[in-house]
Amino acid sequence: MRKPIIIGNWKLNKTIAEAVSFITAIEPLVHNKADFGVAAPYLALEKSVKAAKHLIIASENVAFAESGAYTGEVSVAMLQEIGVKWTLIGHSERRQYFGESDETVNKKVLLSVKNGLTPIVCVGETLAQFEAGDTEKIVRTQTAAALNGLSGEDVAKLVVAYEPVWAIGTGKNATKEIAQSTCAIIRHEVEIHFGKATAEALRIQYGGSVKPENIKEYLSEKDIDGALIGGASLKVDSFTAIIDALKA
Numbered sequence: 001m002r003k004p005i006i007i008g009n010w011k012l013n014k015t016i017a018e019a020v021s022f023i024t025a026i027e028p029l030v031h032n033k034a035d036f037g038v039a040a041p042y043l044a045l046e047k048s049v050k051a052a053k054h055l056i057i058a059s060e061n062v063a064f065a066e067s068g069a070y071t072g073e074v075s076v077a078m079l080q081e082i083g084v085k086w087t088l089i090g091h092s093e094r095r096q097y098f099g100e101s102d103e104t105v106n107k108k109v110l111l112s113v114k115n116g117l118t119p120i121v122c123v124g125e126t127l128a129q130f131e132a133g134d135t136e137k138i139v140r141t142q143t144a145a146a147l148n149g150l151s152g153e154d155v156a157k158l159v160v161a162y163e164p165v166w167a168i169g170t171g172k173n174a175t176k177e178i179a180q181s182t183c184a185i186i187r188h189e190v191e192i193h194f195g196k197a198t199a200e201a202l203r204i205q206y207g208g209s210v211k212p213e214n215i216k217e218y219l220s221e222k223d224i225d226g227a228l229i230g231g232a233s234l235k236v237d238s239f240t241a242i243i244d245a246l247k248a
């Protein structure tokens with residue numbers, strides 16, 4: 001049985017003080033029916049790690065190189081020094097606004113895994129690609145490219161998040177049928193490259209307008225093992241409602 005994993009993605013939100021106060025409020029509410037956590041802005045990570053006991057604290061990005069002339073970047077070692085153990089990689093906003101490519105995503109994944117930082121690798125098609133019927137092709141390509149060069153053992157430990165770009169921050173969440181069928185395609189792609197046992201162990205999240213009202217629907221689907229949640233992770237009330245929805 002794969003344990004569900006629910007991660008809030010704060011994006012460009014929350015000062016250090018706001019992050020700590022959120023984590024302090026949420027920490028006593030988490031339970032062991034799922035793994036819960038947040039991806040926080042770089043500056044808030046160190047204090048977030050200190051404030052968290054059970055919550056996973058992830059960075060939202062990481063550099064593709066170990067060190068060197070890459071102004072403005074933050075390396076795996078820098079994150080690990082402050083106790084960060086997880087990172088998002090390849091979020092569609094990184095791909096859309098910051099030139100993230102399948103190649104840089106792969107470099108980041110390899111570097112993270114090699115050094116023991118667990119990636120949550122994001123894949124997903126744009127609206128134009130969805131409308132053109134290219135979803136399967138896109139997620140297969142992005143998944144295979146991101147994981148290229150890893151062992152099956154490594155892949156089994158990480159998380160893939162399927163996030164259709166058209167569902168992110170739009171309120172237009174994918175139906176549970178669409179989310180399930182694309183997550184099954186991702187699992188199949190992993191099976192092709194790494195075998196059935198790895199594919200069965202891998203946790204795959206759905207992301208895109210997940211809220212307290214629809215989280216259970218997604219998690220009832222066979223290939224959906226959690227959620228990556230933007231908007232609904234920003235307020236203590238709605239994140240609490242998500243945590244509570246998974247109690248039963």
Ligand code: PGA
Binds near residue numbers: 163168210229231232
């Ligand atoms: P959303 O964002 O829940 O606000 O749609 C999801 C994400 O970008 O991870």
